[in-house]
Every structure is written in structure tokens, then in C-alpha cells.
Amino acid sequence: MEPLIVPTARGRYAALFVLNLVLLIASLWLLAWPQVRDTPTGLLGGVATLFMVASAPLLLWQVFDRRPFLIVDERGIFYRPFGVGVIPWSAIADIHLKSVTGTTLIDLELVRPEEWLARSSVIHRAAAWLNHLMGYPDFSLNFSRIAARPELVFERMQQFHSAFRLPSATR
Numbered sequence: 071m072e073p074l075i076v077p078t079a080r081g082r083y084a085a086l087f088v089l090n091l092v093l094l095i096a097s098l099w100l101l102a103w104p105q106v107r108d109t110p111t112g113l114l115g116g117v118a119t120l121f122m123v124a125s126a127p128l129l130l131w132q133v134f135d136r137r138p139f140l141i142v143d144e145r146g147i148f149y150r151p152f153g154v155g156v157i158p159w160s161a162i163a164d165i166h167l168k169s170v171t172g173t174t175l176i177d178l179e180l181v182r183p184e185e186w187l188a189r190s191s192v193i194h195r196a197a198a199w200l201n202h203l204m205g206y207p208d209f210s211l212n213f214s215r216i217a218a219r220p221e222l223v224f225e226r227m228q229q230f231h232s233a234f235r236l237p238s239a240t241r
Contacts, residue, residue, distance in 0.1 A: 071233065073143035074226045079217040080175075083132035090129055094122040139216055142226050144234050147178065149211055153191025157209075158236040161186065167224040174220035176227065178209040 082108055097119040100106045106115070141148040146158040157178070164179040180186055187208050198208035213220045 071144065071230065072120065073141060074218075074223065076140040076216050076218040076223065078132060078135055078137075079137045079215055080133055080135075082215070083129055087126065087129040087133055090122055090126055094119065094126065096218070098121060106198070121151065126156065140211065140223070142223065142230055146230075146234075148239045151191070151194055151212075151215075152186075153194050154186055154189045157186060159231055162231060162235065165224065165227050165231055167220065174213050176205070176211040176213075176220060176224050177207045178211070179207060180209055183208050211216075 097115060101112065101115055101119060101195050106112055138148070146156045146162070148156045157180070161181050162178055165183050166177040166179065168177060185197060187191070190198070200240045201210060202208060211223075213223075216223075224235075
């Protein structure tokens with residue numbers, strides 16, 4: 071079976087970078103005027119400007135980042151935001167496709183999610199905590215940053231899951 075390798079949605083990050091630059095230039099132009107800068111909202115404008123300056127290199131990094139964002143193959147699922155490496159098929163009990171407020175998620179139901187959560191990145195643990203508060207699983211693939219159709223990825227995951235979910239000793 072052919073592996074599925076999905077890159078980051080670099081075009082989206084390029085558009086966000088351009089928008090960020092336009093807003094940054096507009097913000098700097100507004101803050102150059104004393105009647106804007108000296109108002110109570112001038113401080114808020116300064117903070118927003120600093121945020122745009124700080125986010126520009128991060129957005130630019132995403133535009134040029136060529137590393138795979140998602141890999142689905144015989145070993146399991148690699149989803150970069152999880153920060154755990156490859157989750158083997160034997161650790162995945164089930165896979166669900168959900169549509170939630172305008173975005174599509176693929177939820178992974180893991181056999182021992184607490185073990186994988188302990189190994190995940192700090193950012194993912196925070197996101198998982200928020201997901202848990204909203205009633206979602208700890209491990210969900212969000213397609214806002216992926217350049218692929220969720221239905222096709224879900225179909226491929228199901229194919230691999232049914233073919234490789236059993237430990238190799240029992241095949």
C-alpha cells in the first residue's frame with residue numbers, strides 16, 4: 071500500500087504572511103501619528119504591532135518548511151503537532167471523521183492515550199487539555215494547516231488501520 075505524505079498548507083501561510091505585513095505597515099503608519107499614538111488605544115496598537123513583528127518570522131518559516139506534516143504508512147500515523155513521532159496502528163483503537171464548526175477533524179481513539187499524552191509536546195498537551203474540556207479526544211488531526219482533503223486522508227487511514235492494526239506477532 072502506498073504511503074500518504076501530506077505537506078503543510080504553505081499557500082495559507084504565505085497568504086497569512088502577506089496579510090501580516092500589510093497590517094504591520096498600516097499599524098506602523100498609524101502609530102507614527104502622535105494623535106493616534108498618544109490615545110489610550112495607542113498602547114494596544116503598540117502591543118498589536120509587536121505581535122505582528124514577532125509573528126512574521128514564524129509565518130515565513132512555515133512558508134519555507136518542507137517537512138511532512140502528516141504521514142500515514144504501514145508503521146502508523148505521524149502528525150507533527152502531536153510531537154510523539156509515529157503512533158503505531160496497534161496503539162490506535164479506532165478512527166473517527168467529524169465535522170465541527172466549519173472544520174473537519176479526524177479523531178484518534180488510542181488504546182492508552184495517557185501514555186502518548188505524556189510523550190507529546192507541551193503545546194499539544196495544552197491543546198489536548200482544551201479539547202478534553204470541550205468534549206473532544208486528546209488526539210485529533212485538524213485540517214486547517216494541512217493541504218489535503220480530510221475525507222481522502224480518513225479513507226487511507228482506515229485502509230492502513232484495518233491492514234496493520236494487529237501486532238506483527240499475531241499476523
